[in-house]
Amino acid sequence: MLRIENLVMQYKTGDQALKNVNLEVPNGQVMALIGPSGAGKSTLIRCVNRLVEPTSGNIHLGGIQLNKLGTRELRKARRRMGMIFQEYALVERLSVMENVLSGRLGYVGFWRSFFRKFPQKDIDEAFRLLERVGLDHMADKRADELSGGQRQRVGICRALIQDPELLLVDEPTASLDPKTSRQIMRLICELCEERHLAAIINIHDVLLAQMFARRIVGLQLGEIVYDGPPDGLTSDVLTQIYGEEDWEATIQKVEEEENGSEEQPAV
Amino acid sequence: MFVDDAHRQAADLAERMVPPKWSYMEKLWMPIWDTLNIATLGTALAIIMAFPIAFCAARNTTPSKIFVRPIALFIIVSSRSINSLIWALMLVTLIGPGVMAGVIAIGLRSIGFCAKLLYEAIEEIDPSQVEAITATGASGAQKLSYGIVPQILPAFAGISVFRWDINIRESTVLGLVGAGGIGLQLDASISTLAWTQVSMILLVILGTVIVSEWISAKIRHAII
Secondary structure (H helix, E strand, O other): EEEEEEEEEEOOOEEEEEEEEEEEEOOOOEEEEEEEOOOOOOHHHHHOOOOOOOOOEEEEOEEHHHHOOHHHHHHHOOEEEEEEEOOOOOOOOHHHHHHHHHHHHHOOOOHHHOOOOOOOHHHHHHHHHHHHHHOOOOOOOHHHOOOOHHHHHHEEEEEEEOOOEEEEEEEEOOOHHHHHHHHHHHHHHHHHHHHHOEEEEEOOOOOHHHHHHEEEEEEEEEEEEEEEEEOOOOOHHHHHHHHHOOOOOHHHHHHHHHHHOOOOOOO | OOOOHHHHHHHHHHHHOOOOOOOHHHHHHHHHHHHHHHHHHHHHHHHHHHHHHHHHHOOOOOOOOOOOHHHHHHHHHHHHHOOOHHHHHHHHHHHHHOHHHHHHHHHHHHHHHHHHEEEEEEEOOHHHHHHHHHHOOOOOHHHHHHHHHHHHHHHHHHHHHHHHHHHEEEOOHHHOOOOHHHHHHHHHHHOOHHHHHHHHHHHHHHHHHEEEEHHHHHHHHHHH
């Protein structure tokens, strides 16, 4: 279970990205974090694996207090948190296989990784994961030869091969077309269910969040302003999160899609 | 005025230079081979030294912006500000004349060039790829080899070949100060006024430079 207590993040410029955030994510729960740009969604998940150092507050994962760890322990703890990025963040000039295996870097020593001598079970697992996301025939392709959706699948494999208990997902669909976005979101949610993973999915697309997550947390200017089920996102709530707009169309479209779509969301 | 009869002097010199002494070629194979070796080994030496210096000089990878980075930048500037002929002149007095002095002179001269271009390439990498590698729990060295090196490899190869190409040209004159290579023959031929030999040497240098440019263009094309 991930527990965040009184998390504050203040940038050097004085901007408070996060103001006293309290959040609990139980094991196996897929949670969507919505909010406008600049609300602090990315900062929040980056504080969890400390790509960004929080100013104050406590973060616990399982029995470990993440914000107190030294460099070596932090590396070990990061293995338990897989991260998926907005622009995929694959190493473009490495092969698909190397990108997937880079998820094991926390487990193998430098020279083994330098000479690409990963343990056979890691390689087998990489092939299994690539097969699971439908890319096993692409293993030797270079990452920059892939399309956006394919790259994000590789990103998912890289996160999963870490054997994590928590996924930190940062705008996984922001650079994808609507259909691929749905496929990627469905894949992430299915994999979380298969592997009983908890996930925090940053997403600014309210529709997608409602389709795929059972719990929605709304962040606005560094504060949690909504925490509840997807159908609790009324016009008033959305106004509170994003500001004044005509939300009726958004809410209606969700209902239509949920009733009329042949793609059953894997919630 | 000396300029007044310059055209006559030039015509005179040109006349004395043709035809090139083709038979002299058999004495030039060894010196031109030395010249190629000076350029190649010197470039290799420079690259080996430039690699760590570049990482110390790049803002995003330097161990310390206050201490290490200024030192690295100073090494780069001093290497670039001294011409290879001057390096060679100093080295010949230090370690004696010969190919070795040439190799080191070319090496020292090229460190700055290679390190400067390389650290600029390092500063321009996409940080999100490094962030992703960091998030897996990778160590510092692993971040370097998986997150940064693949991104700068094309620049690295391009810089090396480019510098090798420049060094071929620079190493042809090192012999003038005694640092080995075809410049030795050039110096000797000029001082004995053997102008047909001089023209032969110039032709050989021209040929070598053309071939090296062709090779480096091919290699760069293949990498990028």
